[in-house]
Amino acid sequence: xxxxxxxVEDEPAIQELLALNLEHAGHSVxxxxxxxxxxxxxxxxxxxLILLDWMLPGxxxxxxxxxxxxxxxxxxxxxxxxxxRGQEQDKVAGLDAGADDxxxxxxxxxxxxxxxxxxxxxxxxxxxxxxxxxGGLRLDPATHRVTADSRNLELGPTEFRxxxxxxxxxxxxxxxxxxxxxxxxxxxxxxxxxxxxxxRRLRKALExxxxxxxxxxxxxxxxxxxxxxxxxx
Amino acid sequence: xxxxxxxVEDEPAIQELLALNLEHAGHSVxxxxxxxxxxxxxxxxxxxLILLDWMLPGxxxxxxxxxxxxxxxxxxxxxxxxxxRGQEQDKVAGLDAGADDxxxxxxxxxxxxxxxxxxxxxxxxxxxxxxxxxGGLRLDPATHRVTADSRNLELGPTEFRxxxxxxxxxxxxxxxxxxxxxxxxxxxxxxxxxxxxxxRRLRKALExxxxxxxxxxxxxxxxxxxxxxxxxx
DNA sequence: TGATCGCGTGACAATTTGGTTACGGAATCG
DNA sequence: CGATTCCGTAACCAAATTGTCACGCGATCA
Numbered sequence: 001x002x003x004x005x006x007x008v009e010d011e012p013a014i015q016e017l018l019a020l021n022l023e024h025a026g027h028s029v030x031x032x033x034x035x036x037x038x039x040x041x042x043x044x045x046x047x048x049l050i051l052l053d054w055m056l057p058g059x060x061x062x063x064x065x066x067x068x069x070x071x072x073x074x075x076x077x078x079x080x081x082x083x084x085r086g087q088e089q090d091k092v093a094g095l096d097a098g099a100d101d102x103x104x105x106x107x108x109x110x111x112x113x114x115x116x117x118x119x120x121x122x123x124x125x126x127x128x129x130x131x132x133x134x135g136g137l138r139l140d141p142a143t144h145r146v147t148a149d150s151r152n153l154e155l156g157p158t159e160f161r162x163x164x165x166x167x168x169x170x171x172x173x174x175x176x177x178x179x180x181x182x183x184x185x186x187x188x189x190x191x192x193x194x195x196x197x198x199x200r201r202l203r204k205a206l207e208x209x210x211x212x213x214x215x216x217x218x219x220x221x222x223x224x225x226x227x228x229x230x231x232x233x
Numbered sequence: 234x235x236x237x238x239x240x241v242e243d244e245p246a247i248q249e250l251l252a253l254n255l256e257h258a259g260h261s262v263x264x265x266x267x268x269x270x271x272x273x274x275x276x277x278x279x280x281x282l283i284l285l286d287w288m289l290p291g292x293x294x295x296x297x298x299x300x301x302x303x304x305x306x307x308x309x310x311x312x313x314x315x316x317x318r319g320q321e322q323d324k325v326a327g328l329d330a331g332a333d334d335x336x337x338x339x340x341x342x343x344x345x346x347x348x349x350x351x352x353x354x355x356x357x358x359x360x361x362x363x364x365x366x367x368g369g370l371r372l373d374p375a376t377h378r379v380t381a382d383s384r385n386l387e388l389g390p391t392e393f394r395x396x397x398x399x400x401x402x403x404x405x406x407x408x409x410x411x412x413x414x415x416x417x418x419x420x421x422x423x424x425x426x427x428x429x430x431x432x433r434r435l436r437k438a439l440e441x442x443x444x445x446x447x448x449x450x451x452x453x454x455x456x457x458x459x460x461x462x463x464x465x466x
Numbered sequence: 467t468g469a470t471c472g473c474g475t476g477a478c479a480a481t482t483t484g485g486t487t488a489c490g491g492a493a494t495c496g
Numbered sequence: 497c498g499a500t501t502c503c504g505t506a507a508c509c510a511a512a513t514t515g516t517c518a519c520g521c522g523a524t525c526a
Contacts, residue, residue, distance in 0.1 A: 114422070144406040144451045156513055157453035194515055196473065203474095219472065219523080303493080389502055427504055429484065434502095436485095452483070452512070 003048035003120055006030045008038045008064070009082065010057055014105070018051060018112075025113050035059035039067070042074055049120060052099070053082045062097045069098040078119045082107070132167040134227055135214055139167055148209035158183070159202050166215065166225035175222040199223055235259040236281035236353055241271045241297070242315065243290050247338070251284060254342045260349075268292035272300070275307055282353060285332070286315045295330045302331035305390050309418065311352045315340070331418070365400040367460055368447055370439075372400055381442035391416070392435050399448065399458035408455040432456055 005027050009015040019029045030047060032038035034056050041047075050068070054061040061081060068074040081102040100119050103112050131140040139146045139160075146153040146163065155163065162183050166174075174182075176192035184190060199215060206212045216224050238255055242248040243266050252262045263280055265271035267289050275283075283301070287294040294314060301307040314335040333352050336345050364373040372379045374397065379386040388396065398416050399407075407415075409425035417423060432448060439445045449457045 117422070142406070143404045143457065144454055145404075158514070191516065193473090193517085197475090197515075200474065200476095217473070391503070424505065426484090426506085430486085430504075433485065433487095450484070 003116075004028050004030065004045075005116070006032065006038060006041060006047035006050045008032045008035070008050065008056065008061070009053040010034060010055075011053075014053075021112065022051075022116075027116075033057075035061070035064040035067075038064065042068070042077075046074065046077060048077070049116060050077055050079045051082060051116075052079055055084065065097040065099055080115060080119060132164065134167045134170050134225065136209075136211055137163075137167065137214065139164055148206070148211050151209050153205055153209065155205055156201070158198055159205060162198055163202055166223070170225045170227050173218045173221050173224045178222070195223075235261065236349075237261050237263065237278075238349070239263040239265065239271060239274060239280035239283045241265045241268070241283065241289065241294070242286040243267060243288075244286075247286075251345075254345065255284075255349075258346050266290075268294070268297040268300075271297065275301070275310075279306065279310060281310070282349060283310055283312045284315060284349075285312055288317070298330040298332055309394075311355075313348060313352060333418075365397065367400045367403050367458065369442075369444055370400065370447065372397055381439070381444050384442050386438055386442065388438055389434070391431055392438065395431055396435055399456070403458045403460050406451045406454050406457045411455070428456075 010033050052061045078100040081099040129141040176195040238260050285294045311333040314332040395416050409428040
């Protein structure tokens with residue numbers, strides 16, 4: 001599983017070594033030389049994982065880690081600390097500061113990659129999301145099931161995500177651009193009409209349950225999931 | 234979370250130090266001076282975790298770890314290795330041999346306890362020895378038997394554990410990565426497709442009993458064991 | 467009223483994803 | 497040790513999914 005990894009390391013040679021190893025394993029790498037640079041990058045785009053040198057010029061790695069943990073948006077990003085060999089207190093302090101793991105320098109590429117993989121996996125299932133319920137519909141992320149009056153619906157992955165988003169933000173008009181951002185991810189470049197097609201597919205899937213009319217079109221603006229469908233006439 | 238921890242360490246002073254720390258943290262401690270003693274203890278009663286010195290008289294810690302990983306019953310018991318400071322290859326070899334983590338001597342009690350806690354937390358919910366029953370299926374960990382309507386199923390070790398995990402976590406979608414973690418152990422590095430093949434083998438084994446369709450594919454997400462198979466559309 | 471615009475709809479080709487089989491190697495069993 | 501089972505991976509195939517388009521219809525507006 002390729003991931004976006006931010007490497008925060010002031011020593012150019014080590015940074016390069018890290019980047020090479022990570023890229024060779026298929027990850028994409030962002031680099032920063034100090035906490036300040038790193039903070040800027042993080043603000044711009046959340047990485048999947050941060051490799052953080054303990055000894056940094058300026059703000060220390062530990063302080064930076066603490067900052068990250070304090071910020072609501074970066075709270076969840078796993079951190080692996082790089083410490084000098086045998087700095088025992090550092091390790092403890094690092095774990096205290098919120099690091100998920102640490103690797104000692106000089107590091108073995110294999111171990112580094114192993115730990116990265118382990119941390120990423122451990123993080124993955126942590127989002128325990130609650131089932132959503134709107135109208136007669138029920139969607140459970142954990143079981144990945146959608147039921148309408150005890151009837152089971154079959155949805156493709158995208159339709160599932162789309163419906164999930166709508167159900168967690170009901171009664172509100174979402175533009176096509178917003179939906180592309182929130183459901184597909186803000187890095188994709190797709191035609192806005194694509195949304196129409198998926199809305200159509202969703203409606204079609206809902207149809208046999210009688211819960212169509214749930215997704216309403218707001219002409220000129222976008223779509224909305226109505227908790228209580230507008231009665232006709 | 235008090236746990237039963239087996240400490241394998243030949244140096245009496247260190248063993249004592251470890252035991253004191255662990256007991257002070259509420260764990261119960263079993264002690265062994267070498268691999269042979271340890272093997273005997275493990276056979277008698279499975280510990281929740283093994284603290285294993287790398288340098289042991291007689292059989293080395295690495296060899297012992299490998300043995301543990303080979304044995305079906307001890308395969309899942311997490312191992313934390315104790316290595317001398319700075320023995321970098323040892324660490325890698327230890328992880329290869331199946332260790333879940335390592336701690337370098339001299340160790341900080343705080344770090345040790347933190348790592349133990351982390352490893353235990355990762356492993357926690359999979360410790361049931363109760364027979365599981367889902368659909369018409371029954372799986373008994375004690376007798377290592379799987380029966381479907383009084384028909385007996387022949388499963389390989391991996392398929393058995395896979396089915397066991399699914400049956401103890403039914404209705405929930407598990408990604409391939411999650412399954413690798415929970416069924417194989419998070420120290421292994423396998424292709425995700427491997428899961429597919431084992432799922433296939435499981436389904437095949439289930440087939441003659443009529444209890445196929447029990448394991449459902451959730452496209453784009455993973456697999457799920459359905460308590461009540463989805464009625465056809 | 468004619469021109470546009472917005473959206474529903476069905477079709478399509480390309481891409482993903484999962485199912486299935488085959489195979490070599492390791493481990494296990496007689 | 498031979499035979500056999502078990503396992504992980506690669507390769508190939510079938511099916512599902514996806515993003516786009518073209519077409520048509522009703523609404524909107526000048």
